Amino acid sequence: MRLTPDAWIFWQYGFVKLNATIVFTWALMVVLVLGAALITRRLTADHERSRWQNLLEIVVTGIVTQIEDVGLKAPRRYLGFLGTLFLFVAASALATVIPGYEPPTASLSTTAALALCVLVAVPLFGISGQGLLAYLKSYVQPTPVMLPFNLISEVSRTLALAVRLFGNMMSGAMIIAILLSITPFVFPVAMTALGLLTGMVQAYIFTILAAVYIAAASRNASGGKALQEPIPASAA
Template sequence: MRLTPDAWIFWQYGFISLNATIVFTWVLMAVLVLGGALITRRLTTSHERSRWQNLLEIVVTTIMSQIKDVGLKNPHHYLAFLGTLFLFVAIAALATVLPGYEPPTASLSTTAALALSVLVAVPLFGISSQGLMGYLKSYLQPTPIMLPFNLISEVSRTMALAVRLFGNMMSGAMIIAILLSITPFFFPIVMTLLGLLTGMVQAYIFTILAAVYIAAATRSSKAVKVPSPAPAA
């Protein structure tokens, strides 16, 4: 029984190997790109719209609503990044119903890459919102003594994102594999449905956490100045 798709090797030459994590990741990215191109090729503003366009508008509107609720003022600015994160994790989980497929998010290397993308995106969005000096000053808030702790928090929350997603996705795949070997067909089906629900929840949580980190980085650190009272006459 494979604990991770990294153990499924398709091709290897010396220390270079092509495992299931790499293959399924690229297949999933190709499906997202191709699906996006097919759905958006005939967009229209008329009242008669295709079912795919209606589905696309529902997904986009929902994601933008969640981004706005987190506290980001311009959801369109963050839609591409956060929407891609959500769709990648969600579809990786939904595709587990396909025979022979193993979600790449069950590999720590994939979840670490997703977490690193958040680690890079947070300062980029923060700098674009506050400027370079304004963003760097946020590490000194509320006092310069907090600088090492703020730096440690950047690394620790990245590790937490990667390990949380990896643990939840891998545990579901392991439970299904164990039940397939020791129980009848009915129970793995139930666990697969539960795994789909868990995968969607994890996609939502991962995206919301990324949005929260970006919101914290883009929030201005300037304190509101309270006007001093006028001197008595």
């Protein structure tokens, strides 16, 4: 039994390896991008549109609404990052219904990579939102004494993000694997359904937490207001 898909290696050449995490990630990428490309190829601005376009519009506008609800006033600016986080995590959880599939998010490497992305994205959005000095100043708020604690907070929440997602996804996959060996009928189906729910919740939590961190970093020190900027029609 593998605790992580990293251990499922298809090909290796020294340090470079092609494991299940990377392969399933590529597969998910292909499905997501190809599906999006196929559907958006025939987008229409008319009132009557295809159900697939409706689905995509619901997903995209839902993500935009969630980002806005967190407090980010220019949600389309963060849509690319946060939306992809959500869709990737959710897709990797949904794909668990496919036999033989192991979610990339059940690998600590993947969740660490995602958490690192958040760790990098937060200061980037914060600096672009309120400037380098203002952002750096936020680390010594309310007093310079808080600087180490703020730095620890940055690291620890990144770690928490990675471990939380990994733990939930890995445990779900592990539970199903164990149950399949004990009671191969019916019960694993229920647990798979539960795992789907858990995966969706984790995707939501991961994305919302990242949005919250970005929102916190984007607020200026004095006003506490989130970044507001004009939204171009084609911005994503």
